[in-house]
Amino acid sequence: MTQRPAYLHWLDKAAITLSGFCVVHCVATIVLIGTLTSLGHFFAxxxxxxxxxxxxxxxxxxxxxxxxxxxxxxxxxxxxxxxxxxxxxxxxxxxxxxxxxxxxxxxxxxxxxxxxxxxxx
Missing domain, CATH: 1.20.1270 (Substrate Binding Domain Of Dnak; Chain:A; Domain 2)
Incomplete structure (x- = not known):
């Protein structure tokens, strides 16, 4: 088995991090929109x-x-x-x-x- 170049390892970590940010963004957006919608009358x-x-x-x-x-x-x-x-x-x-x-x-x-x-x- 050949060893992968170091930059490929870095790319994998970057891709995993970006995927994690994507999940957080999607969940946070749903929670934030739901919360603001239900509390909109309070803030207005x-x-x-x-x-x-x-x-x-x-x-x-x-x-x-x-x-x-x-x-x-x-x-x-x-x-x-x-x-x-x-x-x-x-x-x-x-x-x-x-x-x-x-x-x-x-x-x-x-x-x-x-x-x-x-x-x-």
Whole structure:
């Protein structure tokens, strides 16, 4: 019996790994779609978004405030406060595209401000 070249052994391992990923992907897709379908009404509930956005706005304000108290740099606040204002505006916007746009823009600004805070501290 002749010995196989080393690259063929590597190809077999790669093929087995890829087959395993395929099985995981198929099972995970079925489970995920089934779960999201049955929980879709929960995630689409505007109250879930409002509570989450309110908590994120309050936590963001506290974190930005404590950051400026520690490092005395105002740039994160100048970026974060408009983001918090957009997030707060999203709380009062009708549920839909406008609310989503306000939320995404606001969260993006606040996330950038938090990254500045983290680097400065």
């Amino acid at each position: 509930n505007p109250l879930i978004h409002e509570i989450g956005l309110l908590c994120a706005t309050l936590l963001g304000a506290v974190a930005l405030g404590s950051g400026i108290m520690r490092h005395r740099r105002t740039l994160p606040v100048f970026i974060g406060v408009p983001g918090l204002a957009l997030m707060a505006a999203a709380l009062f916007a009708p549920h839909g595209y406008g609310e989503a746009l306000l939320t995404i823009l606001g969260v993006s600004l606040v996330a950038g401000a938090h990254m500045m805070n983290a680097r400065t501290c």
